[in-house]
C-alpha cells in the first residue's frame with residue numbers, strides 16, 4: 001500500500017460504536033474494584049475490621065487477616081471470570097509492570113483448583129533485575145519485592161486480578177514511584193496536622209488531593225504504522241508543517257469527531273467500571289489533540305488511576321483504529337501535551353486548606369497554608385522543575401505554548417492584594433472574606449477570586465485557581481508521582497519549619513492568631529517579588545527578570561537533575577523521610593541513563609530514516625528530473641526551457657548533501673558520546689546531540705516541500721493531523 005492508499009483508508013474508516021451498557025453510570029461505577037462495598041459483602045467481620053484499620057489507621061496487616069481478605073477477594077474475582085492474578089507496580093520506567101500468575105494449583109487428586117491466599121496478596125518477588133535501579137540492585141542481589149498497598153483498591157483488568165503494590169529492593173530502597181509518593185503524603189500530613197490543630201484540635205489527618213488533566217493526541221493507526229519515528233520514539237522527528245494547523249483556534253473545544261467521541265465513550269465506561277471518576281472530555285488546542293480529566297481524589301489513588309487510564313487509552317484506541325500518543329511533543333509547530341496536576345490539601349474534618357474559609361479564623365488558616373506552599377515552591381523552584389524534567393518534556397517547556405522553564409507562581413490580583421495588605425495591617429486584624437463586598441478590613445472578596453479564576457494565566461507553571469494550585473508543567477506521559485512527591489515533601493519541610501517559627505512566637509506570649517501572623521509576615525515579604533509572578537511567562541524579559549530574582553533558569557535537562565543531590569534537596573528529602581541520599585543518587589543515575597537512551601534512540605531513528613527514506617526519495621525525484629533534462633536536450637538540443645528543473649535540482653543537491661553531512665556528523669557524535677563512561681557526562685553529550693536535531697530536520701523538511709508529492713514515502717502532517 002502506498003501513502004495515498006493509507007490516507008484514503010484512514011479517511012474512509014467508519015466509526016466503531018461504543019459498547020454502551022444499558023443502565024445508568026452509577027449502576028456500574030466501580031464494579032471492577034474491590035471497594036468498601038465489596039469488602040463489606042465478601043469479607044468476614046474480623047478481616048474487614050483489620051483491613052479498615054490498616055487502610056485508615058496505617059496499621060500493619062497480619063498473615064491471618066491477609067488470608068481472610070484474600071479469601072473474600074477470590075470469591076469476588078471468580079464471579080467476574082478472573083483466572084489470573086498480578087502484582088501491579090510502577091517501576092522507574094514509563095508505565096506500569098505486571099507479571100501474571102494463573103490461580104491454579106494441584107489439588108492432590110490429579111486435577112487443579114483455584115487458589116489465592118494472603119501470601120500471594122501481600123508479597124511477591126518478581127525477577128526484577130531488568131528494571132532500572134541506578135545501581136541499587138546490582139545483578140548479584142537481583143531480588144526486588146512487591147508489597148500490597150491496601151490504600152489503593154485491587155481491581156480487575158480483563159481476566160486478571162490486579163493488586164497495586166510498592167516495589168522495593170532487598171535492602172529496602174524504593175525502586176518505584178509509589179513508595180516515595182506514599183512517604184511524601186505521610187510527611188505532608190504529619191507536618192500539616194500540628195498546624196491545623198492550632199485552628200481545630202480535632203484534625204488528625206491531612207490529605208493531599210490530585211486532579212490530573214490528561215492531554216493526548218490520536219492518530220489513525222494505518223498512518224502511524226507508516227511512520228517509523230512515531231512508532232519507535234512516540235513523536236515525529238521530521239515533517240513539514242501543515243498549511244493549516246491551529247491558527248484558526250477552531251479545534252479547541254470544537255465538536256468532537258464521531259470516531260473520537262466513540263473512543264472517548266468507551267474509555268469513560270471502562271474507567272467508570274474501574275471506579276475512576278472520569279468527568280471532562282474535550283478537544284484541545286492542536287488538531288487531533290484531546291483532554292480528559294476525572295474528579296480529583298486522594299493523590300496516591302488518583303495517580304494509580306492516571307496510570308490505569310493511560311493504559312486503557314492505548315488499548316481502547318486500537319479498537320477504534322487509533323493510536324494514542326502520550327508523548328509531550330509528537331508534532332512540531334503545534335501545541336504539545338501536558339498533564340496539569342491540580343493539587344490541594346484538606347483535613348479529615350472536611351476543610352479544604354487552600355480555599356478561603358468561612359470566617360476570620362478559617363481565612364487565617366487558608367492564608368497560612370497558601371503562603372507556606374508558595375515559600376516551599378520558592379525554596380525548591382529548581383527542584384520542582386527537575387521533578388518534571390525529561391527528554392520528552394524538554395520539547396514542551398519553554399516553547400511558548402506551555403509553562404516556561406522557570407518555576408514561578410501565579411496568585412491573581414486578589415491574593416496579591418491580600419498579601420500586600422497583610423504586611424501593612426497589625427497582626428491581630430481579622431481577615432474577613434466578605435460574601436460580596438469587603439468590609440472595612442475585608443481583604444478578600446470571593447466573587448473577585450472567581451473573576452480572577454476565569455481569566456487564568458496560562459503562562460504560569462504553578463497557578464492558584466481559587467481552591468487549589470495547578471502545577472501545569474508536568475508532562476503528558478509522566479508518572480504524576482515524580483512531581484507530587486517533590487511538591488508534597490517540599491511543603492512538608494516548609495510546614496515543619498513554620499511550626500517551629502510559630503512556637504517561638506507563642507513562647508513570647510503572643511495570642512495564637514498573632515503568633516501565626518507574625519510568623520507569616522517575614523515569609524510573605526520574602527516571596528513577594530520573587531516566586532510570585534503574575535505577568536507573561538513567555539517573554540524574554542521574564543527570563544532576565546527571573547534570573548535577577550534568583551529563580552532557576554536552567555534549560556539543560558541533564559543539568560536540572562543535579563538539583564536532586566544538592567544539599568538543600570538532600571536535607572529536605574531526608575528530613576521528611578521521603579528519600580535517602582543513596583536513593584536520590586541512584587534515581588539520578590536512572591534519570592541520566594533514561595535521558596541518554598531516549599535521545600540515542602531518537603538520533604538512531606532520525607539518521608536511519610534520513611539515509612534510508614529521505615535521501616532515496618529525493619534521489620528518485622532527482623533521477624526523474626535528470627531524465628527529463630536528457631530528453632529535453634535530445635529534442636531541443638539545449639536546456640533553455642528547463643530553468644525550473646535546474647533550479648529544483650540545485651535545491652535537491654544542496655539539501656541532500658546537507659542531510660548526508662549532518663546525519664553522518666550526528667552518527668559520529670553518538671559514537672563519541674557512547675565512549676563516555678560517566679552517566680552524567682554522557683547525558684550532557686547526548687543533550688548536545690538533541691540540540692543538533694533541528695539542524696538535520698531543516699533540510700529534510702525542505703526536501704518534503706521540494707520532492708514530488710507522489711514520491712514522498714512518509715505520511716505528512718496534513719494527512720495525520722486531521723481526523724474526520
Ligand code: ADP
Pocket residue numbers: 209210211212213280293294295296297342343344345352467468
Ligand atoms: P480546567 O480546564 O478549568 O483547569 P478541568 O475541569 O479540566 O478544569 O480540570 C480541573 C481538575 O481539577 C479536575 O480534575 C478537578 O476535579 C480538579 N480539582 C478541582 N478542585 C480541586 C481541588 N481542590 N484539589 C485538587 N484538584 C481539584
Ligand code: MG
Pocket residue numbers: 213340470
Ligand atoms: Mg486546567
